[in-house]
Amino acid sequence: MKKQVIFLSILLICGSCEKVAESRYYFIVYNNSTQMISVYAAYIYPDTFLPVEKPKMLEIQPGKFDELY
Numbered sequence: 001m002k003k004q005v006i007f008l009s010i011l012l013i014c015g016s017c018e019k020v021a022e023s024r025y026y027f028i029v030y031n032n033s034t035q036m037i038s039v040y041a042a043y044i045y046p047d048t049f050l051p052v053e054k055p056k057m058l059e060i061q062p063g064k065f066d067e068l069y
Contacts, residue, residue: 027068031060041068 031037038057060066 025069028065029058029060029068030065031062034062036061039066039068 027041029037029039036059038059040055040057042055058066058068
């Protein structure tokens with residue numbers, strides 16, 4: 001009986017853990033200006049590292065929003 005309780009406890013603890021690899025974070029960018037804006041999200045660390053190639057910028061029209069993943 002004691003082994004079953006320990007096994008069930010371990011199963012419940014491990015089943016409730018969030019898997020880091022499956023987490024997705026995103027930003028919602030709202031453009032409240034009257035001009036179009038361009039945004040870019042970098043997934044390179046450290047954040048001071050500049051890519052060699054020019055990244056494709058996401059353009060957001062005035063009064064619109066978009067999500068960055």
